[in-house]
Amino acid sequence: MxxxxxxxxxxxxxxxxxxxxxxxxxxxxxxxxxxxxxxxADTYCESWRLAVETNNAGAWDVLPSSCVDSVARYFNGDQYGSDYYVIVDYALAFAKTVKISGDGKDVWIFDIDETLLTNIGYYRAHGYGSEPFDSKSFNEWVVQGTAPAFAASLRMYNALKKLGFTIILLTGRDEDQRSFTEANLRDVGYSGWERLILRGPDDQGKSATNYKLEQRSKLIDQGFKIHGNTGDQWSDLLGFAVADRSFKVPNPMHYIP
Amino acid sequence: MxxxxxxxxxxxxxxxxxxxxxxxxxxxxxxxxxxxxxxxADTYCESWRLAVETNNAGAWDVLPSSCVDSVARYFNGDQYGSDYYVIVDYALAFAKTVKISGDGKDVWIFDIDETLLTNIGYYRAHGYGSEPFDSKSFNEWVVQGTAPAFAASLRMYNALKKLGFTIILLTGRDEDQRSFTEANLRDVGYSGWERLILRGPDDQGKSATNYKLEQRSKLIDQGFKIHGNTGDQWSDLLGFAVADRSFKVPNPMHYIP
Structure with missing residues (x-):
């Protein structure tokens, strides 16, 4: 050229x-x-990661095998934590501009996995997303209830509570995982959420996008105002009944439609 | 921590x-x-750039002065070109899945500045976006009509034409800049667009988001199907009448609401 x-x-x-x-x-x-x-390879993998984070990549399957080392370095170095930290700063700057009515209807939604809790321990043992997702082994990991919190998301969560937001957790985990999900969240420092919404029997088989937009629509029907939404997947954030501001936290390990 | x-x-x-x-x-x-x-500083500036590209940053004013060197390296090294190239690959992979009806109604929209044409020569002389935007000096640059094409966008443009898409250019430039905009585009290799839509008298004072969604809505009213859209600003892509797939090309130099 x-x-x-x-x-x-x-x-x-x-x-x-x-x-x-x-x-x-x-x-x-x-x-x-x-x-x-x-x-x-580094240059390509950084471009791939940007394409994923901006949703330019659209649906994607597994992490390219040539990018496993690059993604491992991303998680194990300073960049991932810094990326998350900067997002939290932007989210809180926005949150401070929201007028809280005091009626408990001012909502901030959080996804759980790779948003409030990190399953990096699992993914590290499974090629950082370069292996096809195996729901059986992932669920075995989840039931242990030992996923750590992100420092940055705990900071965001607590700051939003202090500002008066009603916190609603909306996760793709199943209803039968409620007890150890709650225990895991409490163990690592989260508390005071208004609702924890998990997939019920009627939600099985739905895409994450459709399940989550339906749940957000129900919240709006119930009079909640969804000011903010934080998730690691575009399926947490897009569709209908979207938040006034959505914050995509990084996840170059897997794509959930 | x-x-x-x-x-x-x-x-x-x-x-x-x-x-x-x-x-x-x-x-x-x-x-x-x-x-x-x-x-x-590098780690922070990469985080800031990711926040901008994902729209986590929302509206922002000027490039942080501490990130001028980082953004200069981004443009002057291989990463920016690679990022653009990977986006084009994803866009064309999607484009090839679109069934072209043959009635000329299958549209791909392109923004112009920082999408088809690069004004990096101007921005390099103005701190890579760290100086407040000065429309007077920018327009003096634009009327010269010497903005180069991106190799990657020219590749995308020509491939989409070959696939049978109707190309529509939708720019925030004013109607009185039509002639030298057309000349500039032709000079650097673009041809065969169906329409070049510029801001008319009724569009003055509108945000880019509103001006562009109105124009896209008009196209849909006229029977066009907007399959793809490529722009460097979220205001090129969001709102109503959005494309089936939108492709955000990088621009860490300025934000247009």
Whole structure:
């Protein structure tokens, strides 16, 4: 691909530095240019992760095997925590602008898995999402009730409670997982939610998008105002009866339709 | 923040490596750990950019001054081009699943600035978006009609034409900029669009979101089916009469409401 704007007027990958300026920027050392890992693979995997987080990727199956190392580094380094922290700052800045009526109808919705609780221990043992999702082994993990909280989500949760929001938890977990889900949440510091909504018998087989938008619609019918919504999946956030502001927290490990 | 899951059950920034596993991953060398730039600033700026691209940031004013160097590296290195390229691959994969009826009503919408054409030459001279937007100097740049095309968007544009999509360009530029906008687009390789919709007298003062959703609604009223939409701003993509699939291309330089 030509990179000289004067010649081709088309700008290809990495050519922006040549456009409309005679000042060449110095060569930047890229991640991995010390030989520790592949520049090209890292660059692609970061692009893939951005495509997933922005929903440009749409439905996707499993993490590309070439990106397992990159996603592992993302979780095990500082970037993931920083990404979550910055989102919480934006969410709380918005939350502080909401006028709380005092009637208990001002709602913030949270998803649970990969939003309030982290199952990274499970996913680490299963290729960070590069293996096809196995509901049996995941449920065996869930019933242990040992999933830690995210520090950033606990900070968000407690700050929203303090601001006067009614907290509603809306999860794709099944109703028969209620008791140890509640125990797990309490064990790691969450308390004071108004409702914990799990999939009932009528919700089986529904996509997460449809199940969750139906539940949000019911809340609106009951007079709740859904100001904010936080989830790691676009299916937590999109469809009808959406929140005034939705906050997508990162999850490059799996896609739930 | 405690990072030991056994002790605190709360996972803070950078602590995932300690969770639910006794295998400590090796310390990963982060970008900038060679002293060329600040790890913490880079990590924050990547988080900020992700928050912007996912719309978690909502409305924002100017690029944080601490992130000018990070955004400059993003544009001048390989990542931006790679990000755009991966989005195009996803867009074309979706486009190939669309059944084209042959009546000319199957539409793909493109925004222009920072989507088909790059004004990076202008923004590089104005702090990559860290200076407040100055419409006068930007319009002086636009009338020169010298904005290059993105290689990736030209590839997407031509592939969509070949698949049989009707291409409609929907831009926030004013009607009186039609002639040199058309000339600029043709000069850099775009051709064969069905319509170029610019802001008319009735559209002045409207937010980009409202102006664009009104124009999309009119297209739907005229029998067009909007299958795809590509833009660098969420105001290109959200609201009513949205496309079946929307593709957000990166732009960490400015926000248009």
């Amino acid at each position: 030509h990179c000289d704007a004067v010649k081709s007027r088309v700008c290809g990958t990495g050519c922006h530095k040549n456009l409309a300026t005679s000042i060449r920027t110095s060569i930047i050392k890229l991640p991995g240019s010390d030989g520790s890992r592949s520049d090209a | 405690h990072c030991d899951a056994v002790k605190s059950r709360v996972c803070g920034t950078g602590c995932h490596k300690n969770l639910a596993t006794s295998i400590r991953t090796s310390i990963i060398k982060l970008p900038g750990s060679d002293g060329s730039r600040s790890d913490a």
